[in-house]
Amino acid sequence: MSERVITPVNRGFLFLDAHPAGCRATVERMWDSVSPAPRAAVGAGEAPTALVIGSSAGYGLAATVAGLARHGVRGVGVCLEKAPGRRTGTAGWYRTAATADLAAAAGRDFAFVNGDAFADEVKGQVAALLAERYGKVDYLVYSVAAPRRTDPETGVTHTSVLKPLGGPHTTKTLVFEGDQAQVRTVATDPASAADTAHTVAVMGGADWRRWIDHLTDADLLADGFTTAALTYIGSPLTAGIYRNGTIGAAKADLEATARDLDSLLAQRLGGRAVTSVNAAAVTQSSTAIPGIALYVGLLRGVLGDAMVSPTAQLTELWDQLTGTAELVTDDEGRVRLDRWELDTSVQDAVAARWHDATDETVPELADLDWFIAEVRRLYGFDVPGIDYTAPTEPDIPWPAL
Template sequence: MQLAEKITGNVARSVNPHGLEQMMSQQIATVRSRGTYAGAKCALILGGSASYGLGSRLTAAFGQGATTISVGYARPPQADFLGAAGWWNQVYFKRAAEKAGLVAQNFNANAFLSSTKQLVIDYVRQELTEPIDLLVYSIAAPKRVNPNNADETWRSVIKPIGHSVTDFSLNLEQERLVEQTVAPASAAEIAATTHVMGGEDWELWVHTLRDAGVLAPNCKTILFSYEGPTATAAIYHDGTLGRAKRAAEASARRLQQLLAPTGGEALISVNRSAVTKASAVIPGFSRYVMALLQAEQASGTHETTVAHQDRLFREMVYGDQRQMDDEGRLRPDALELSTTMQAAVAQILPELTPARFTTAMPGYQAYRQAFRQLSGFAVPGVPAEFDWDELSDNYD
């Protein structure tokens, strides 16, 4: 059967499992090419099916040799649906890890639920001999049920605070830039976004695992944040998502006080801009990333998500080359935000307007390919065909 790629607006509606399998092999090869390093023995990755969570799991397993547990929900295959990309990423990761003699466990579940936390606790107690000594929090979700009131659901929004913002965004379906105005968030929306995207659930995970006795005394835990340049500040850093990240940083300080006495550590890493399914819908963000990718292509300095995460853990989390800011946050994004790179980006941005935009622009080509590869398309040498019976052999 033929695989048909479908993008609606900026949302991918289809998947090529063969392409995802090839992308997984390439990412594993990136980590392995850099050799092994001392790190975790048992890593729990919350949000390990894609992007920075998947990159963290890859370097933990194939760089550190760790047992890895991943929690995150992605729709599995059904009779008329091939499944979400994240589901296949989990399947192909587990297969590759076990082939390499590593332990890998996937929980396709809602990370916010207390029942999911108990699943992890039971698994560590019953199946493993080592406690969790690395906890990565990389959850990007649209909503979260209040753990103290099941009738209340918080929904996150991507909005500015205090004023409207107008910017150009990429419409991948129509392959054109469109002007978009986003109204400011209400106080309720700001609070809800903080509940979903802040550090509340991160703290719950750490406390729950620690109280259950499955967290190593010297456990490191890390949450990923984002600062970005002036070009994205109004909608991100100064908006609802930025407010949530400030709350997460406060959570890190509280967790540091909890873990430090036994040799543990709570970290925030400010990561580079990346093409992800979640970031594709942030107004103005795709325009900036296209300019960044074009500037990085010209200078030969582009860093993939897995390479970024491998450098973060290899050099900063477990290495002696930490780059930290005045707030004590790790800054692997320093390469992107350097004066030289931002000057190059600033020269390209004026070209990225609806009137001047063309699909031949190198930044657009790089962005579109990266976005398509998140679903397994545009992977060189991978056919757009599948055999349902053959794919079903991959099911756990």
């Protein structure tokens, strides 16, 4: 594929192309925001071995970059991205290539596997790579957000849904018509029992547990092995469609899985399993949830730069996992990185703005410019310092194993 000018083409919050240079610059800025851990640098043989499932986007990308830049982890990232072809590659394809280059430049030994994390074939490929090149795993971070999953045992494909439980739900949401933001009311019918079961099968703890079982069978878990699955609780303003909906049922299953795994790993390896409750952010997954766009825009309007980035949150998580800082959990065994978001004064301020938000008032109540720019930056656009009029090469190779 020859160099060409890549311009944004989108359908709502979904962009059909990604900009390689913008995606690279985004990862570089993430890396530069992370300071090395406050301890002597470790040699390659002493660096902890990590496995990040869902390493190319959102909080999974933040986990990968923070682990590499701060703690010098070695190991494997797993994600599913599309190669350049008739269109550009996916944004995660280019972010992964950039992460691999930064890791290599910093002397980190980290490989990336492109495949369906739900598939046993990919688990086997990763296990073989670990056994050949890295040895036993010290840390596993699980951050998978996918719309569907095929169960390897039954062959059944489950598709998740965004629906409330128990009854219909109506919420405000934010849509964009051209350059104009509009506040709309969206009604969603309640989930059936099958809807909930499918969503739990996709987004609950089943695949996380399967990864642990697979690595256990391959004798690839180190003594003291620690694993964290990333989750979200969120505001009462979004609870009807999120925490009290089908996704919430899946997150409850994820947290129950963490408790089971924690007991099991403690007995077998002196290890731990936790969920990490992260705070709101603009991600490719979150923009699909009704109400989240409006909520995050209003949250930014209240907090401005005091919002804590995913990279900063995951840096804090890595510090707790590695013992650089004390590992602190709530009564449910969850690491809470969302306390700044759920602070009562913050939530009261956001709730007042939510109540007052209309087409006319939302530009003053929410930071819409920031929100739109964040969405575009997910795909490598609107990144400072990038000349978007210049031709760029979209045919970037996947990092060699």
